[in-house]
Amino acid sequence: MSEITYVPGDATAGRAIDVLVLGGAGVDTIVRVPELPLPYADSYMIDSGIRTRAGQTGDFVAVALTALGLRTHHLDFLGDDPEGDLVRALHREHGIPLTAVPQPAGTKRAVNLVGPDGRRLSLYDTSRAHPDDRFPEDTLRALAGASRHAHVSLTQPCAHALPVLRDTGVTLSTDLHDWDGENPYHEPFAYAADVVFLSAAALGDPERAMRRIAERGRAEVVVATAGARGALVLADDELTRLPAVTPPAPVVDSNGAGDAFAAAFLHAWLNRETPLRSALFGTIAGAHACTVPATETTAIGLDELRVRAADL
Incomplete structure (x- = not known):
């Protein structure tokens, strides 16, 4: 399988891409279980089916950004395998340009x-x-040079791409997910990005971790999501807690909620909204994502997001 390269126009003539998404392409096999943690048993009967x-x-960030009207491009390694075909089909379905670098180890x-x-x-x-x-x-330089912003996943080999991205001058965001505040793998991402997202789930002292990111790195904004407890936003040295938004329907799956939050935040932030206003958009999108079954890959649209934000 040869590399699929997409270079959008002349970067010097304007930015043809709003957000370049690096990494994080793949497939999930979804199994609904009766409880978590799952007690040991020889077998479980899964009546809802096991679906890949x-x-x-x-992928979730790219889909969510596109649903909000941002011109999005995704770059990652993919295998020449059925799983890679599923990822390519998802991007075609949503109209998201994809540059796939061959991965012999598979998708x-x-x-x-x-x-x-x-919970998952x-x-x-x-x-x-x-x-x-x-x-x-x-390829990385061409795509970054044509982009207003790049969102960098934690997956391999994105850490090695950070110096090149910074050299192009593109602004960066990243999601540290459930970082514990200590794992050194996350630090290059945390300290290189202009906007840093993370979950507060594994942090004993979220404010301490957030301030360390801001002090040691270049982040203008650090956001820690906390599920039903809302989100913490650190901007201009001020920490603010935003309450959670009530989901519009029953919660069925938290998978992709953080990605939806990040996409909606970036949409607002790139349109020069304040960090708190951007985080409000994020909480709305994250709550919506929790109502979408894990077997689907859909995202809130811009009109619905604006209506809900206006109601709040």
Whole structure:
């Protein structure tokens, strides 16, 4: 399989891409389980079915950004396998340009166990990448040079792309997900990005971790999402807590909620909204995502997002 390269026009003539999404392409196998943690048993009968669909963190962000009207491009490694075909089909369905670098190890995949309350436990197959994987630098520079912004997933080989991205002058965001505040793998992402998202789930002291990111890195805004407890926003050295938004329907799955939050925040932030206003958009989109079954890959549209924001 040869590399699929998309270079949108002349970067010097304008930015043809609003957001370049790096990494996070793959497939998930969804299994609804009776409870989490799942007690040991020889077997479980899964009446709802076990389904594999395209969509990991980068895919979800790309879909959500596109649903909000942003010109989005996705760059990642993909295998020449059925899973890679699912990812390509997802991008075609949503009209998202995709640059796929061949990955002989195969397309990234995971198994998500989803409980009745929508919580999930993800099992990631880390064999689908190698430490020496690198995005082709000419492709990376061309795409970054044509982009207003780049959102960088934690997946391999995005850490190696950070110096090149910074060299192009494009603004950056990243999502540290459930960082514990100590794992050094996350630090290059945290300190290189202009906007940093993370979950407060594994943080004993979220404010301390957020301020450390702002002090050691270049982040203008640090946002820690906390599910039903809302979100913390650190901007201009001031920490603000935003309450959670009531979901518009019953919560069925939290998978993709953080990605939806990030996409809606970036849409507002790139349109020069304040960090708090951007985070409000994020909480609305994240709450909406929790009402979407794990087997689907859909996102809130711009009109609905604006209506809900106006109501609040």
